[in-house]
Structure formats: C-alpha cells, structure tokens
Amino acid sequence: MLFKETKLIEKQMDNFLDIISESVLVFQEGVIRYFRKQNDDFDSSLSKVEILENRADDLRRDIENRLYTETLIPESRGDVLGLLENMDKLVNGAKHVLKEFSIEIPMIPAEFHEEFLDLATTAAKGVEEVVQAARRFLSDPLSVKANLHKVYHYEEEADRIAEKIQRKVFRSDLELAQKNHIRHFIINMDSLADRAEDVADRLAIYTIKRSM
C-alpha cells in the first residue's frame, strides 16, 4: 500500500517534469513557425502548449493534494511544493509568449529573426537544464550542481542576446512604437530564462538542505 502510493507519485512527478520539458520544445517550435509565417502550424503549437499547461496544472494540484493528505516527505514537502509551483511558472511563461505572438502579431523585421531564434533556443536550453536538475534533485541531490551551473550559463547568455537585440532595434529606423513593441517580446522571451534561474536558485538551497 505504502510502496504503491510511492510509485504512483514518483510517476506523477516524472510526468510533470516531462510536460515542462515538452512545453519548452513546443515553445521553441512555435517561435520558429511564427517567423516562418507558418500560421496554421503556429496555431497548433499554441494549442499544444495550452493543453500542456492545463495538464501541468492538474498534475501539480494532484501531487500537492497527495503530499498533504498522505503526509508524504514532511521534511521536504515545502521545498517540493515550492519547486512544483515554480516549475509550473515555466510552462505558463512559454504559453504566455506564444499567446502574445498570436494576439499582438508583432511586426519583427527579418534582420532580427536570427537573434530572436537564438534567444528562444538559449532560454529553452536553460529550462531544459533546470528540468534535468529537478529530476536529479529528487533522487541524487549531490549531482544537481552540474546542471545548475549550465542554467546560470544559459541565463547569462539569454541576457546578453536580449541586450544585443534591443540595442540593434533601438538603433534601427523603425517607429518608436514598433521598437517598444519588439522590446516587449524580447523581455518576455528573456524572462523565461530568468524564471529558470529562479528555480535553479531554489534548487541550490533545497539541495543544501537535503544533503544535511
């Protein structure tokens, strides 16, 4: 009975992390499709990420519920709940960016496309690494450090790319309104890497607590 419950929640945690990982891939795919003007495919990416977000929310609530009702991992419950909620924000962030692309249809000149794709890829890599770190935290906390180091690297890289595009945009001949609009998207995409860094910071502390 005890071990059956354990297996179930382990599986749910794995599924939750799979969803985060998948959603960030869909996000990356969606950005590419937007710039390639593959509208139908972009819409399918958006609806896919929305479905993933709903599934992540349902799973998170179910896991939280189980953690409380079954009084599991009392010493780390707060940490795992915090981890779940912050990881969930990553899916929300990915969905939010694609949704804004869909609603606001920003006019981004082709000369910025390459950098935008770079930013999306770097932010996605940061999220991928933090998902790996979370998986390791659950079974091998001492090895988390290696992934955290990469998350910090991708966050810095995303910041650098974001700044580079902003400088380029504001030195172009575009209208100020358009410049501001593009900047809004740059900041939103970069914030995905920032959220990954927030999760990494929490994981670093949780790891110290678990290893004590």
Add this chain to the structure above:
Amino acid sequence: MVTLLYLSSGLFLGWSLGANDAANVFGTAVGTKMLKFRFAAIIASIFFILGAVFSGAGASETLGSLGSINKIAGAFIVVLSAGITVYSMTRLGLPVSTSQAIVGAIIGWNLFAGISTNVQVLSKIVGSWIMSLVLAALFAFVIYRLVLRFKTLQKIHIFRLDAYTRLGLIIVGAFGAYSLGANNIANVMGVFVSISPFHDISLGPLNFTSVQQLFLMGGIAIAVGIFTYSYRVMLTVGKSVYKLTPQTALIVVLAESLVLFLFASGGLHDFLITRGLPAFPLVPVSSSQLVVGAIIGVGMAKKARNIKYRALGKIGLGWIVTPLISLLICFVSLFVCQNVFMQDVVNRKVVQNQDCSEDYCSINYGIDEVCQKP
C-alpha cells in the same frame, strides 16, 4: 486489595514512563506526522509489554542486588520517592531519569535499613550510565555514516526514501519499544520482585512466573501512559525539544534501541559470557539521555559546529543530583511511613544466614542482623 494499593506507586511510575519515554521511540515519527499516533501507540504498547514480560528480568536482578527491599510498604515508598523526584524535577525543567531516581531511592532504603550499599554494584550501574551515553553517540555516528554512504550510492528517489523511512520507523520503533520495556521495567516493578504478591501459573508447557505477572502489570501501566498522555509529549519532542528530520530520527532511535537492548538482553549477556567475552551489565539506563547522546553522535558525523556539549554537562549533573534528591525523599518518607503511619518498611527479621557472607552483612541498630545477597 492492600497489595494493589502498595503496587500503585509502581503503576504510577509505569504510567509516567509510558507517558514520557514512548516519545523517545516514536516522538519524531508522530510529531512529523510520518506515523499516526494511534498506530504508533499500539505498536509501542505491544512491544513495551513483550519486552517487559520476556526480557525484563536481567536489569531487575541488578537493581535487586543493589538493595533487596523486603517489605512491600518499603518498596511502595522507594518507587513513590522515585516518582516524586521525576515529577518534581520535570516540573522544574531539570534533566531527570527514572533509572537514576530509582537507584537513589534504593540507596535511601539501604541507608534507612542500615544496610551497606554494594559499592561494586553501584559502580557497575553508574559506569553503565556513562558507557551507555558514549555507546549511543558512537552507534549514531557509525550508523549515520553508513546510511549517508548507502543513500549516495543507491540514489534513492525522495518518495521511495520516504516510504523506506516510514517502514524503518515502524520496525526500529517496535524494537526500541521492546528494548525500552525490557530495560526500564526494572525501574517500575524491579523493587517489587522479591516481594511479588503473585504466584507462578502453569498452563501446560507454558509457565507464567510471578515476576512475569508483575512485569505484565507494569507493562499495562506503561501502555495506559502511552495512550493517555504520550501524544502531547510526542508532539513537543517531535516539533520543538529536538527537531529532527525523520531520517535522522530513525538513526537516533536505532542507536538508542541498540544500546537499550545491549543493557537489557539476558540472552546476549549469557551468549557473551559462555564464549568468554566481556558482557554488557544488565542495568536500567535512561532513554532520554541516550537520545541526547545519539543526537550528539549524529552532530559529530555531520561535522556540525553548533553541538551543545553543555547538554552533556547537564546529564552528568543529573547523574549526581537525581539520585541524591531521590535518596533524601525516600529516607524521609520511610521515616514518616514507619513512625507516623506505623507501617513496617523494613523486615528486620530477614536474615539470610546461609547466603550471607560477612562482607555483605551489617548489624542494624544492634537488634536484627540484616544482610544483602552478594
């Protein structure tokens, strides 16, 4: 009925032992809600009673050789004095142990009866208290290191580790309760052994001795203490007194249980003796102090910098202060009981010439010779 009245002090001490010391076995597990109180209480009660009935004789014999109380009224006062000492020191927030209180009370009875206390036995008991503390710290240190190594190598998932810990807390808790029952029943009923009002009962091949019946009564009193009062103590222990994670609690309880078992198991004692190995003396030790020792052991294994070694000083002080207070209360109470309530607290006619060697005999008030078995 009168016998039961006299045994009531033992039952009270048993109740208080169950109420307080069950927390040393299941405190963190219940306090952190790893186990439900009812479940922990059932396990603790069953194993406390089993330990008391089937393995409680060894430590009782040691207490008996410290002072063989020969009147039930005297035994009543001895146990009551220990109970009062434990209660008052707990109220004052001072560290106290039932084992130390009962030893002090027995010496008080010896003094009152004019019997010289066997210094050899006394030093064996005090030496065991010190050794038990060191062993608890050592066991906890080694177990912590082994568990850490195992955890690192096996990479166990946090939820599976949680399940293993729960299972471990149940198994180790049961073992702890058994060992605590075996070791500490001597404090509760040990002084009544030589004057047990019960008779042996034989049911076919099964023989239920008078001592076992006495210990069963004590065990039931302990179980009542667990069910009626230990929940609050467990919550306090689990959440505030020494806040441990369930895994650390598992290590601490295992170290504590092993030490209790070493100082209570007659089987292990005989096994070592027959093989010419040094055996652990069967002496009642303090489970609360073992927990402190084990926590210090874990702290050392973690290389923690904030270990409060002052706790050890307090324990050391308790080794002296508790028996002294208990001795005084017992001596005064025996005097009052004998001279105010006109109750015989010492059987001065008990002279066991045949077993008595000169070394252990003394002349009591020049009237009756009272001796103690070597």
